[in-house]
Amino acid sequence: MAKSVFEKVWDSHIVEELPGNNYLVFMDQIVAHEITTPQGAIEIDEKFGGNLYASERIIAINDHVSPAKDTATAIQAKVLRDWAKKHNVKIFDIGNNGICHVVAPERGYVQPGMTLCCGDSHTGTNGAFGAFALGIGTTAQAGAMLAQCLILNKPKTFKIQIDGKLPLYVYAKDVILAIIGKMTFRGATGYVLEYSGSTIESMSMEERMTMCNMSIEAGATSGMVSPDKTTVDYLWGKEVITKDKNEFEKLKNKWTSFATDKDSKYDKEITLDGNSLKPKVTWGTNPGEVIDIDGEIPSDADEKSLEYMGLKKGQKLYGLPMDQAFIGSCTNSRISDLREAAKILKGKKVSIPTIITPGSQAVKRQAEREGLHDIFQDAGVLWTHSSCGPCLGMSMGVVAPESRCISSTNRNFPGRMGTGSRPHLTSPAVVAASAIAGVITHPKDI
Amino acid sequence: MLISGKILPLDRSNIDTDQIIPARYLTGITKTGYGVHLLEDVPGTPINNPKYKDAAVLLTKENFGCGSSREHAVWAIMDKGFKAVIASSFARIFEENCYNNGLVPVKLKSEEVEKLFKQSNCEIDVINQVVKLESGEIFKFELDPLKKEFILKGGFLKYMESKVSLVKTWEKTAS
Ligand code: SF4
Numbered sequence: 001m002a003k004s005v006f007e008k009v010w011d012s013h014i015v016e017e018l019p020g021n022n023y024l025v026f027m028d029q030i031v032a033h034e035i036t037t038p039q040g041a042i043e044i045d046e047k048f049g050g051n052l053y054a055s056e057r058i059i060a061i062n063d064h065v066s067p068a069k070d071t072a073t074a075i076q077a078k079v080l081r082d083w084a085k086k087h088n089v090k091i092f093d094i095g096n097n098g099i100c101h102v103v104a105p106e107r108g109y110v111q112p113g114m115t116l117c118c119g120d121s122h123t124g125t126n127g128a129f130g131a132f133a134l135g136i137g138t139t140a141q142a143g144a145m146l147a148q149c150l151i152l153n154k155p156k157t158f159k160i161q162i163d164g165k166l167p168l169y170v171y172a173k174d175v176i177l178a179i180i181g182k183m184t185f186r187g188a189t190g191y192v193l194e195y196s197g198s199t200i201e202s203m204s205m206e207e208r209m210t211m212c213n214m215s216i217e218a219g220a221t222s223g224m225v226s227p228d229k230t231t232v233d234y235l236w237g238k239e240v241i242t243k244d245k246n247e248f249e250k251l252k253n254k255w256t257s258f259a260t261d262k263d264s265k266y267d268k269e270i271t272l273d274g275n276s277l278k279p280k281v282t283w284g285t286n287p288g289e290v291i292d293i294d295g296e297i298p299s300d301a302d303e304k305s306l307e308y309m310g311l312k313k314g315q316k317l318y319g320l321p322m323d324q325a326f327i328g329s330c331t332n333s334r335i336s337d338l339r340e341a342a343k344i345l346k347g348k349k350v351s352i353p354t355i356i357t358p359g360s361q362a363v364k365r366q367a368e369r370e371g372l373h374d375i376f377q378d379a380g381v382l383w384t385h386s387s388c389g390p391c392l393g394m395s396m397g398v399v400a401p402e403s404r405c406i407s408s409t410n411r412n413f414p415g416r417m418g419t420g421s422r423p424h425l426t427s428p429a430v431v432a433a434s435a436i437a438g439v440i441t442h443p444k445d446i
Numbered sequence: 447m448l449i450s451g452k453i454l455p456l457d458r459s460n461i462d463t464d465q466i467i468p469a470r471y472l473t474g475i476t477k478t479g480y481g482v483h484l485l486e487d488v489p490g491t492p493i494n495n496p497k498y499k500d501a502a503v504l505l506t507k508e509n510f511g512c513g514s515s516r517e518h519a520v521w522a523i524m525d526k527g528f529k530a531v532i533a534s535s536f537a538r539i540f541e542e543n544c545y546n547n548g549l550v551p552v553k554l555k556s557e558e559v560e561k562l563f564k565q566s567n568c569e570i571d572v573i574n575q576v577v578k579l580e581s582g583e584i585f586k587f588e589l590d591p592l593k594k595e596f597i598l599k600g601g602f603l604k605y606m607e608s609k610v611s612l613v614k615t616w617e618k619t620a621s
Contacts, residue, residue, distance in 0.1 A: 012620070015609075015612065015613055015616045016609070016612060016616075018592055019591050019592045020590050020591045020592050020593075022590070022592050022593075024609060024612075024613075026613065026616065026617070026620070035472050035516070036515065036516060036517065038475040039475060039476060039477050039517075042475065043603065044603075047603070048603065048607060051607075053610065053613070065473075070473070072473035072474065073473050075475060076473060076474075076475055079475050119515055119517075120514075120515055121513065121514050121515040121539060135515040135539055136515060136539060136542065137515055137516075137517035137520070137539055137542060137543035137546060138517040138543075139517060139543065139546035139547065139602060139603070140542055140543075140546060142603060143546075143602060143603055143606035144606075146603060146606045146607050146610065147606040147607065147609045147610050147613050148613055148617075149606070149609060149613055151592070151593075151606075153590075185460055185509065185512070186460070186508065186509040186512065186535070186537070189509070189535065189537065189538060190538070216513075219509065219512065219537060219538070221538055285460075286460055286462070286512075304458065304489065307489070308489050392464070392469040392514075393468070393469055393470060394469050394470055394472075398470075411462075411464070411513060411514075413462045413464045413465060413513060414464070414465055414487055414488070414489055415464055415465060415468050415487030416464050416469075419468070419470075419487060
């Protein structure tokens with residue numbers, strides 16, 4: 001029977017069928033960070049003799065507030081650091097770290113056919129590799145550290161077919177925002193999404209990661225892309241991947257065996273035309289409340305969202321004054337995102353406070369080798385080290401109440417980037433253009 | 447297991463975990479102490495209204511607990527003294543976190559939720575999976591048969607620990 005990439009990965013990781021629609025599912029890789037891991041790690045140490053099933057299958061990353069901003073966050077980082085050392089868990093820390101969903105793939109920890117979990121809702125990012133990767137809570141993560149498994153309900157499958165060539169200044173971010181806008185903020189609850197079609201096939205791994213990253217924003221358990229030549233080529237040369245050509249060839253065969261079979265069946269399917277998409281910007285308080293950059297806020301817009309955002313039905317976003325601009329987060333902080341922003345910022349000046357935070361220290365170094373940091377700083381941008389920063393309103397550029405921030409991040413919830421903050425989510429290119437103009441602007445108009 | 451008490455009504459859908467407990471308070475390494483900041487970023491939050499003091503049941507609409515995976519959301523709700531959350535739907539990770547901590551996730555039909563918004567108290571019989579209104583009206587709800595045990599008796603991590611030898615055997619045959 002024809003199987004999709006999700007079904008292949010799922011079937012090959014079932015340890016036991018449990019009562020209900022529950023399964024004990026083996027996890028190949030666990031990723032831990034300083035905000036959600038300490039409580040579970042401490043519990044295992046105190047009540048279960050510190051017995052981790054396989055410390056070599058865990059990586060730990062200090063990423064959310066790194067370096068620490070105060071004593072409390074310094075303690076969180078120290079707890080993770082000390083725990084990793086005690087249990088011989090590989091840790092990425094100050095100087096060699098970055099956002100977990102950027103670091104794990106760029107080092108080669110995520111491979112086709114794998115299962116991966118992390119106490120972080122954007123773990124689906126890793127599904128871009130044809131892995132089944134999902135976010136979980138602290139206790140479930142502790143369970144995975146004890147038994148290397150999760151108890152999961154079997155998700156249903158949802159195919160999203162996107163064909164066509166994206167117009168100039170339309171990116172993966174616009175495609176995923178269009179999808180979330182279409183499906184609504186909870187439309188994919190209980191499903192694993194598979195992105196396919198010619199638009200996805202021609203995307204780089206970084207673009208696919210942007211797509212999969214925001215699957216959770218439609219409520220999905222995860223998002224995946226079937227592994228192909230792009231996936232294999234990306235993995236060659238990565239830090240933890242073999243450098244031996246013959247060994248790599250074997251891996252490649254294993255990886256591509258997880259590719260979706262022709263005629264695979266899905267519980268649901270939708271299609272989208274890539275040719276006709278426009279840049280997207282959110283107006284509301286969840287990522288599904290989104291319109292085209294030249295569009296108007298719909299007449300049936302949620303009143304509470306409008307009130308929070310200080311906007312009206314029928315209002316245009318184009319030309320709306322911004323107070324701050326931010327490029328960063330696990331959605332859009334990889335090298336290709338920074339290159340797009342640099343193209344627009346080159347030789348220009350920003351007119352509002354603008355922060356660019358690379359997704360990892362490796363991305364930062366690559367950007368600096370290419371001279372992007374000079375373009376940014378010449379334009380008056382603050383170029384920082386890597387961290388989650390203002391994405392979650394914890395540090396490095398928290399947005400003031402009622403201030404608008406044009407942002408390449410993934411969440412515009414009330415209070416997300418700071419109490420009362422008003423984020424407008426969009427692509428790095430639109431952030432860069434709007435940072436120059438000081439109002440929401442299409443990159444073509446710069 | 448019977449839960450009875452006052453209802454705190456949160457008349458909105460899509461309350462995400464950032465609104466339940468904002469990230470700026472996620473700086474602890476314990477599971478306690480988050481209750482004081484519960485729901486403080488919800489526009490027009492009812493949390494400090496004395497009318498709802500000591501409420502045991504949080505009542506809301508669709509997609510409750512969406513967004514960030516932070517289990518702190520469940521810890522904050524429990525820390526404030528809530529024993530159950532009634533909603534017409536939950537986000538996946540939040541619902542799992544409820545089971546793993548013993549907070550009862552009660553999923554009802556939208557019409558039933560609407561009726562509850564007119565009540566100030568209710569009783570939840572967890573074992574028999576019913577919500578009783580003061581009028582005597584009864585709403586049935588589903589719980590995951592396996593995870594219900596974690597609510598009633600705790601022991602999720604012990605259960606996982608008990609699977610270790612099975613997993614080791616499976617790993618040998620799978621590779
Ligand atoms: S960048 Fe933002 S969304 Fe991504 S892991 Fe960090 S806080 Fe979460």
